[in-house]
Amino acid sequence: MQNFTLHCHTNSFGVFDGRSSVAEMITKAEELGFEAIGISNHLIWHPNMRPFSPMFFSDWNKIVDVFKRVIDEVKSEGEKHKIDVYVGAEVDFFPSKEWRNGFEKMLKELKFDYLIGSNHFLRNQDETFMCNLYHLDWLPENITEEEFNELVKNHWQNIIENIKSGYFNFLAHPDYCVIKIPDKKEYDEYRWQIVEALSKYHQTYEINTSGYNRINMQHPCDWMVEELCKRGVQTILSDDAHNVDMLGQHFERAENLLKKYHNQHRLTLDFLKK
Numbered sequence: 001m002q003n004f005t006l007h008c009h010t011n012s013f014g015v016f017d018g019r020s021s022v023a024e025m026i027t028k029a030e031e032l033g034f035e036a037i038g039i040s041n042h043l044i045w046h047p048n049m050r051p052f053s054p055m056f057f058s059d060w061n062k063i064v065d066v067f068k069r070v071i072d073e074v075k076s077e078g079e080k081h082k083i084d085v086y087v088g089a090e091v092d093f094f095p096s097k098e099w100r101n102g103f104e105k106m107l108k109e110l111k112f113d114y115l116i117g118s119n120h121f122l123r124n125q126d127e128t129f130m131c132n133l134y135h136l137d138w139l140p141e142n143i144t145e146e147e148f149n150e151l152v153k154n155h156w157q158n159i160i161e162n163i164k165s166g167y168f169n170f171l172a173h174p175d176y177c178v179i180k181i182p183d184k185k186e187y188d189e190y191r192w193q194i195v196e197a198l199s200k201y202h203q204t205y206e207i208n209t210s211g212y213n214r215i216n217m218q219h220p221c222d223w224m225v226e227e228l229c230k231r232g233v234q235t236i237l238s239d240d241a242h243n244v245d246m247l248g249q250h251f252e253r254a255e256n257l258l259k260k261y262h263n264q265h266r267l268t269l270d271f272l273k274k
């Protein structure tokens with residue numbers, strides 16, 4: 001069974017949405033007999049981002065400053081422990097030139113060990129409006145069904161562009177939006193596009209086990225995992241732990257799923273050890 005996680009969150013500096021500290025997460029991972037832990041707080045920056053949460057940034061300098069402190073915190077805490085400790089980020093990707101330029105400049109300033117490509121926002125075409133999946137109540141009251149469907153379509157499109165970008169070591173929870181938006185048969189078409197893109201661009205994807213707690217499924221859904229296994233696309237298990245009790249959650253269930261589909265391609269920690 002996979003005995004590490006690279007996708008988990010902390011409550012660092014009162015900015016992020018984890019409920020345990022870096023020290024608590026590392027200590028718990030050690031107790032569980034993990035070989036390694038990677039801390040990956042949300043990196044959410046966009047020039048048009050509205051500051052509804054302390055972890056949503058529109059000011060480039062502020063987010064660089066916060067992540068410099070996170071990286072220092074994780075590295076110095078990691079030195080006190082026996083297991084390998086890495087620092088990454090779960091990055092909300094946006095396809096515009098403006099976002100890409102800002103992000104590329106950011107990468108020169110911040111020394112992450114790895115990056116997870118993620119998508120938690122519905123957005124309009126030109127990225128002047130975005131709404132987090134957890135704050136759908138921010139949507140305009142008078143939004144039409146057609147307008148809403150357009151935002152959702154752009155969300156799925158965002159995932160495809162995320163895969164094509166080549167920025168990330170692995171893709172987070174591919175069909176996560178169904179946690180907040182009722183699943184529809186027509187979303188299967190987007191799911192197929194994700195399967196095809198992951199395969200074509202040789203992009204590693206995660207199997208996110210946090211969905212078992214909420215809607216009794218992992219992300220991506222069963223048939224996507226089956227198709228991705230057939231195509232030999234590399235995967236990694238992620239607990240997406242937001243507190244110490246969630247570390248390694250449901251890994252056994254996800255391992256059984258991968259066994260069922262004869263998975264042969266796993267991301268190991270080797271890429272971090274170079």
Ligand SMILES: [Zn+2]
Pocket residue numbers: 090118120172173
């Ligand atoms: Zn996420």
Ligand SMILES: [Zn+2]
Pocket residue numbers: 007008009090240
């Ligand atoms: Zn996460």
